[in-house]
Amino acid sequence: MREFDHYDREPCDWVKKIPYKQWSKSHFTGRAKSDVILNNMCEVLNSKLEYGRDMPIISCLEFVRQYLMKRICNVLKVQSKCTRPLTPTATNILEGNMSLANIYKVRWNGGGKYDVYGPWQDQHVVDTNNLSCTCRRWELTGIPCKHSIAALHEINKNTRDSQDIYKWVGKVYWMDTWKKAYEFKIEPVKGRSMWPKSEVPIKLTPPPHHNQVGRPKKKRKRSEEARLTQRQKPSKHGGSPTNKLSRKHIAITCAKCNNKGHNSRTCKVQGGASNGIAVVVELQEVMEGLQEVVEGLQEAVEGLQEVVVPQQVVG
Numbered sequence: 001m002r003e004f005d006h007y008d009r010e011p012c013d014w015v016k017k018i019p020y021k022q023w024s025k026s027h028f029t030g031r032a033k034s035d036v037i038l039n040n041m042c043e044v045l046n047s048k049l050e051y052g053r054d055m056p057i058i059s060c061l062e063f064v065r066q067y068l069m070k071r072i073c074n075v076l077k078v079q080s081k082c083t084r085p086l087t088p089t090a091t092n093i094l095e096g097n098m099s100l101a102n103i104y105k106v107r108w109n110g111g112g113k114y115d116v117y118g119p120w121q122d123q124h125v126v127d128t129n130n131l132s133c134t135c136r137r138w139e140l141t142g143i144p145c146k147h148s149i150a151a152l153h154e155i156n157k158n159t160r161d162s163q164d165i166y167k168w169v170g171k172v173y174w175m176d177t178w179k180k181a182y183e184f185k186i187e188p189v190k191g192r193s194m195w196p197k198s199e200v201p202i203k204l205t206p207p208p209h210h211n212q213v214g215r216p217k218k219k220r221k222r223s224e225e226a227r228l229t230q231r232q233k234p235s236k237h238g239g240s241p242t243n244k245l246s247r248k249h250i251a252i253t254c255a256k257c258n259n260k261g262h263n264s265r266t267c268k269v270q271g272g273a274s275n276g277i278a279v280v281v282e283l284q285e286v287m288e289g290l291q292e293v294v295e296g297l298q299e300a301v302e303g304l305q306e307v308v309v310p311q312q313v314v315g
Helices: 002-007 009-016 040-048 057-081 088-103 137-141 146-158 175-181 224-231 276-314
Strands: 105-108 113-117 123-127
Touching: 002 009, 057 175, 088 146, 105 146, 113 146, 123 146
Parallel strands: none
Antiparallel strands: 105 113, 113 123
16 A cells, blocks of 8 residues: 555545455455455346346346346256366366465474465465464465465374365355255246236336437446546557547547648548648639630520521521
């Protein structure tokens, strides 16, 4: 926070007004068993409901019901293929931590605490009685970190009975818990033509609909903070963040004629600003020549009319 304060004081003061336990991992309680501070899980559901968002309320609810039925069935298919006691995500995280724990060494204090140290001066204290580590990953996520796994390996060396590494994982990551979360089912619904008629004497009519100008918008309206975050994301090619400003309501200036409203590619004055006056003078001379030609043609037409009319009278 000291570095942040030196960088920009105003946003730092704004962040300090928010309780630390709401945005800093160092102050999380560990009750949620998750170290995620983003709302990506909500955004996933929000993106799936994009197609049913502009439907009427009953059609929108029917769209959500059908999607949830499909989602539950897909999860049940994945669960039927799992053979390990943990969920696939928890299994991958635990196996990754186990591969990293091999480079650490452990010292036992004779009780329930262990001093775990490794390369790059990475040293932490693991407390197996409270299921915690000073790196706080075990306490926040509920999955043993690389330091705690190294301590658990030391426990297996000092005891006769081998300790199962899976029993140290939080219950939220067990397959039994995952199956209980999806054990409910959404019942199918009959067609709308078979629904019972309402006995309410008042008939609700839909509000008057007015088609707005332009193409209907499908995406939700992002806040200013979300738009700024999107601009600060790095580019797809690995470059720096694209901090581009909006060009809306900005009049462009032509580099050739210095006039506003168009650019050099669509400029009709090909000579540019230096030759613009000469081109205008040349166009005026051409127009004067065309006007003289038109006047000559009119005089010729009048002369022909004077010759043709007397011949018709004589005949």
